[in-house]
Amino acid sequence: MSAPEPIPAAALASLSPGAAKALTPGPGRMMAARGMLPLPRPGELATVLYQIAATDPALAATAQATADGLPDKVVEGALADAAVDARVLDWLVPRIKKSPALVEALILAPAVADATIVALAERATAAQVDQIVANEQRLLRCPDIIAALYGNASARMSTVDRAVELAARAGVRVNISAWDELARLVTSAPAGAPSGADDAAFAQALAGVATVADASVIAPDDRAGEEGVAIAAAEDQAPAVDDKQVPIAKLGIPAKIRLATLGNAFARALLIRDPMKLVAVAAIKSPGVTDLEAAKYAGNHALCDDVIRFIASRRDWTRLYGVKKSLILNPKTPLTESTKFLIHMREREVRMIAQSKGIPSAVVAQARKLLQSRGSGK
Numbered sequence: 001m002s003a004p005e006p007i008p009a010a011a012l013a014s015l016s017p018g019a020a021k022a023l024t025p026g027p028g029r030m031m032a033a034r035g036m037l038p039l040p041r042p043g044e045l046a047t048v049l050y051q052i053a054a055t056d057p058a059l060a061a062t063a064q065a066t067a068d069g070l071p072d073k074v075v076e077g078a079l080a081d082a083a084v085d086a087r088v089l090d091w092l093v094p095r096i097k098k099s100p101a102l103v104e105a106l107i108l109a110p111a112v113a114d115a116t117i118v119a120l121a122e123r124a125t126a127a128q129v130d131q132i133v134a135n136e137q138r139l140l141r142c143p144d145i146i147a148a149l150y151g152n153a154s155a156r157m158s159t160v161d162r163a164v165e166l167a168a169r170a171g172v173r174v175n176i177s178a179w180d181e182l183a184r185l186v187t188s189a190p191a192g193a194p195s196g197a198d199d200a201a202f203a204q205a206l207a208g209v210a211t212v213a214d215a216s217v218i219a220p221d222d223r224a225g226e227e228g229v230a231i232a233a234a235e236d237q238a239p240a241v242d243d244k245q246v247p248i249a250k251l252g253i254p255a256k257i258r259l260a261t262l263g264n265a266f267a268r269a270l271l272i273r274d275p276m277k278l279v280a281v282a283a284i285k286s287p288g289v290t291d292l293e294a295a296k297y298a299g300n301h302a303l304c305d306d307v308i309r310f311i312a313s314r315r316d317w318t319r320l321y322g323v324k325k326s327l328i329l330n331p332k333t334p335l336t337e338s339t340k341f342l343i344h345m346r347e348r349e350v351r352m353i354a355q356s357k358g359i360p361s362a363v364v365a366q367a368r369k370l371l372q373s374r375g376s377g378k
Helices: 017-022 027-033 042-055 057-068 072-079 086-091 100-108 114-121 126-133 136-141 144-150 157-170 179-187 199-210 253-262 265-271 277-285 291-298 305-313 321-328 335-342 347-354 361-373
Strands: none
Touching (some): 027 042, 042 086, 072 086, 100 126, 114 136, 126 157, 136 144, 157 179, 157 253, 179 277, 199 253, 199 265, 265 277, 291 305, 291 321, 305 335, 335 361, 347 361
């Protein structure tokens, strides 16, 4: 663990004389590091321990051990002290996490830093997430909190919906892969309209998709492309799904979008074919999508235009030869992108494209023109 950042002297000016003396060299500092020096407020004790740990290498371990062993009532008192520096509270988090009651007190602490709540929101329980979302002012001030709880599988769908709606209606952008789709969906609905979130159904669906191995839906076929990326078939079928295991029909659109974001390749394979474009696009935008998945979907003629357009816009995917080839062969790829990728094809692929009847005539014509410019046209 790295050493904490010392609190500037100006920020320590409000400490009592006893606390200030504990921070000066001498036997009092050793007593303070051991928690043996009486101080008027729990917040001062926590501050002194923090500052010793940050500035005195010889006593840092002692101060840390004392902080780790502080009674709950002392820690709770420090959390309630508005004068305590936010860095002190963040330093106490490992100790606080040992007690659910202290975690709740941390969420309500007047001096807690937004960054501390972001880290907490990533792994908080459903009840703790509910408590975090209650502070709407903080959510709007620090939308990273919403992003963190959105990615927390323990957060209830209904709670997430409230936080997303709050930000979307306030015009606050959140760093969620499918934020544009979510914001469009929320702002198009009447204010205050019920979200229809089914917390149990979402939890069941997320747990259900996790039981299916990713390889079962993204295994490459026999036509391997360059760099180990499969060239997918023109179309493929949606994987079979047990409605009892993954109750997709019970999920609202926001829940499907979140499932696409949090779920595995199996979840994405289901939702990328959803008739609602917002859901399909959310699936391809998921941060979990791999190169192999992108290559598979690039060649799928059955997917909506927006999905293919998004794949074509991602440079990290289109750098792969197999992805470029699949996109050229997909009639839903924008012509500007298909013709751009065409110049990177080897002659045998260009000849095949020039003779194809399943892609736009403009791409075929461009392939023939390219063959002629290379001096290999017939």
